[in-house]
């Protein structure tokens with residue numbers, strides 16, 4: 074029996090208020106799509122299988138680069154975080170997994186943690202290691218790097234932490250480890266570029282060697298920050314070189330915020346698909362840098378174009394194509410649960426819109442150099458309001474028509490604030 078934080082009565086009452094209207098909207102959209110030779114029920118069945126993982130660190134209040142403003146009822150530990158993730162899944166029904174982060178999510182009994190997650194209807198996605206900040210009692214500092222540090226003893230400590238993450242992940246049922254390092258240089262001359270990259274490969278070879286047969290290693294690149302002059306794995310090219318050097322289990326993870334403004338991320342996705350090396354995504358949005366804003370809040374068309382590449386890859390049978398979808402965002406001025414639900418639905422929406430692209434027509438326009446109609450074909454799919462499909466999927470799966478409205482009506486935050494003191498654990502920026 075799955076533990077539920079939002080009452081069945083509230084969910085039933087909420088859906089009852091909206092059910093008739095949603096049915097009419099769904100029928101109307103169905104007629105519209107039928108004229109485009111799209112079967113709405115088939116579309117709904119495809120979208121109902123789509124899921125995206127929630128980051129455990131996302132349910133806490135992150136903060137700006139300058140300060141952290143604690144929210145009410147923030148999770149005190151990983152068990153509280155799982156409870157919050159359970160609320161998200163209960164209402165949106167497309168987030169059945171959680172991506173944990175260590176040492177932030179360390180606990181004394183991982184069997185108990187896995188059972189706790191299962192009791193909330195959740196399983197674990199990729200584990201994330203952290204060698205970009207020092208922990209209390211840590212023997213050696215990562216101030217000047219971790220996996221690529223000049224001192225072999227620091228590198229060994231960073232490798233050992235990643236191996237520990239794999240061991241924890243095995244207990245939790247994870248099948249992948251995500252490695253992001255902050256290593257790099259703030260000044261020209263600080264690092265030897267080639268030697269730092271070679272040390273990265275050598276350290277990661279040791280982590281790679283410890284992967285179970287059915288595991289993958291996700292390499293996450295990031296252009297800058299905390300290193301402001303040069304980061305060791307700064308772009309998809311470095312990431313791809315590393316993944317190709319390490320072996321089949323190593324793939325490249327794309328965090329949408331880890332690129333320069335206006336970078337053509339959808340084309341990076343296409344290149345990684347071509348190479349059979351796309352690990353998956355950390356979805357978020359940004360205006361200037363690694364802003365970790367809610368998915369699609371700034372540039373939903375970009376998110377749609379990323380999914381356009383993904384749907385194209387899936388439908389054309391691209392090899393080694395099995396991307397992992399995860400949210401990665403940080404909240405400072407919104408309730409994290411509301412933001413994560415909104416992001417999950419936005420990602421699901423863009424996937425749905427990408428399924429609506431008339432690919433036969435698009436290919437014909439591309440081959441005929443009909444530029445305007447090719448662009449219009451994408452825009453037609455992007456402009457389609459698929460809300461009734463998403464609402465119907467949620468209702469049929471036991472979720473709610475409008476998750477934010479139902480969440481607020483439940484007063485969940487007020488209830489947990491009564492038992493969780495203000496100022497929970499600090500979440501980081503990944």
Ligand SMILES: [Mn+2]
Pocket residue numbers: 293328355401503
């Ligand atoms: Mn990330």
